[in-house]
Amino acid sequence: MASKLTEKLLEDLERYLKGKMTGIERQQFEENLASDEELRNELRLQIGLYETFDNSEDYSLFKDNLNRSEINVLKAKLRSKEYQDLSINIRKAEKVYFNQKTKVKPIQKYYRYFGIAGMIILFVTIYFFQSVNSYATYYNQYVNWEELPSFIEKSQPKNTFSNAEIAFKRGNYTEAVALFSTIEATDELYPYSVLYLGACYDKLDENKKAIATFQQLANLENSLISSQGTWYEAMIYLKMNDKENAIKALQKNTDNPDDFNYQKAKILVRKLD
Amino acid sequence: MHKSINNLWNALFIFLIISSFMEDSERFITGLITGNEKVTLEIYTKLFPKVQAYVLKNRGDSQDASDVFHDGLLYIIVTQKEKRTEIKSFEAYLFVVCKNIWKRSLKNQVIKNDSITLTDKEEELSTFILEQQMHDFYIKKFDELSENCKEILSSYFNGLSYEELAAEYAYASINTVRQRVFKCRAKLIKLIKEDQTYQKIKQWLQN
Known part of the structure; x- marks a missing residue:
């Protein structure tokens, strides 16, 4: 069966990739996949596009299915004398660099600022009407604690973090708070423990504690997820219908495109203003 | 002057x-x-x-x-x-x-x-x-789209809903924006498939 590219097909591929199909739909779709090479190609293409353009999810379903002969050609190339010499050349430079301990300030990325300026102009020029009755609806729309990353690994022995996460998933938030609070700041999962802790306080409706915890996350230096702190701080303010403080928090996520939910934060600020 | x-x-x-x-x-x-x-x-x-x-x-x-x-x-x-x-x-x-x-x-x-x-x-x-070459290829093809398609698709791939897109880009209705997203995605797919590199990439992905 040839697969013609239709809106319906793209929608099905997306729902399949994001796990939004029902059991029966999924089974039917997988039967079609098994018998339709073109459909498989369409799916692989969509995975590639999502992997390239959507940083928030991992769609690597075919990660280990790359063509062996192509991999072997590359491996042979990398093992050839020519490439080994080039690799040694890089390592030599590394050695000299560390010996010299030279520190040169990297060139400024002007293009990035042009890009940001362009985005700001775009957002400023688009006029936007929307009124809301209750800011808590935004909280309901944007907060889903089930989407928090999981660090439980089947073959690994249980540790404090995994026990805390299990307690959280079972709805034992008080127990989860006690366990997450014991994670040391030196633990590599510490930022995630603070995130979970904030989520626990939110679930327990201890909003002030939740806000303080998310602020603590936002203030963590050198963490990949610190901007989630400001985002969730804003969400709790919205839950409390405190528009002014929500805007203040959201604005912190509107300067850097790498920040968590950067675009959503920009839109929300505009909606709330 | x-x-x-x-x-x-x-x-x-x-x-x-x-x-x-x-x-x-x-x-x-x-x-x-x-x-x-x-x-x-x-x-x-x-x-x-x-x-x-x-x-x-x-x-x-x-x-x-x-x-x-x-x-x-x-x-x-x-x-x-x-x-x-x-x-x-x-x-x-x-x-x-x-x-x-x-x-x-x-x-x-x-x-x-x-x-x-x-x-x-x-x-x-x-x-x-191999993976990065695929990403580079898709980005190259993405850059060939119109500015409007690029803006809409990057917001779309970054998780904005049709409703948010309609508001953000001042479209008359959710249906209009849905059609626009489909047209841009179809255009991107067409550009990719028309390029000879895609045939090579297809083989990489087939065992």
């Missing part, structure tokens, strides 16, 4: 910046693929600190940063040695490649559960090279 002279100066300034980036890119790539020690050291001195800072910030150590930087440079050598393609900013390109290498190895660390896994360096790097 005064304003037009100003505009001219601005244009010249931007042109000079872009030209100097491109000149550096050319020189860096030639230096790498010919094994020029001086240029390789210059790349190290100028660009390594930024990659190192990124890796250190994200659960890596100094050795990880060196390995990521090494693999990033080797990726550029492998892909540019046989066929040179235009790279506007070597720095930006190398940084994206290094970021992807590090994200990938973080993900693999989780998958492998710290069990005793003998890492085959060339296997890892070869797999990364």
Whole structure:
């Protein structure tokens, strides 16, 4: 069966990739996949596009299915004398660099600022009407604690973090708070423990504690997820219908495109203003 | 009159910046693929600190940063040695490649559960090279879309709902924006499929 590219097909591929199909739909779709090479190609293409353009999810379903002969050609190339010499050349430079301990300030990325300026102009020029009755609806729309990353690994022995996460998933938030609070700041999962802790306080409706915890996350230096702190701080303010403080928090996520939910934060600020 | 002279100066300034980036890119790539020690050291001195800072910030150590930087440079050598393609900013390109290498190895660390896994360096790097070449190809095709399609699709791929897109880009209805997204996605898919590189990529993905 040839697969013609239709809106319906793209929608099905997306729902399949994001796990939004029902059991029966999924089974039917997988039967079609098994018998339709073109459909498989369409799916692989969509995975590639999502992997390239959507940083928030991992769609690597075919990660280990790359063509062996192509991999072997590359491996042979990398093992050839020519490439080994080039690799040694890089390592030599590394050695000299560390010996010299030279520190040169990297060139400024002007293009990035042009890009940001362009985005700001775009957002400023688009006029936007929307009124809301209750800011808590935004909280309901944007907060889903089930989407928090999981660090439980089947073959690994249980540790404090995994026990805390299990307690959280079972709805034992008080127990989860006690366990997450014991994670040391030196633990590599510490930022995630603070995130979970904030989520626990939110679930327990201890909003002030939740806000303080998310602020603590936002203030963590050198963490990949610190901007989630400001985002969730804003969400709790919205839950409390405190528009002014929500805007203040959201604005912190509107300067850097790498920040968590950067675009959503920009839109929300505009909606709330 | 005064304003037009100003505009001219601005244009010249931007042109000079872009030209100097491109000149550096050319020189860096030639230096790498010919094994020029001086240029390789210059790349190290100028660009390594930024990659190192990124890796250190994200659960890596100094050795990880060196390995990521090494693999990033080797990726550029492998892909540019046989066929040179235009790279506007070597720095930006190398940084994206290094970021992807590090994200990938973080993900693999989780998958492998710290069990005793003998890492085959060339296997890892070869797999990364194929994946990154795919990403580069899709980005190249994406850049061929109209500005409007690029804006809408990047918001769409970043998780904005049709409702949010309609509001953001001032479309009359959700249905209109849905159709626009479909047309842009279909156009992107068409551009990809029409390119000969896609046939090659299709084979990579077939066992």
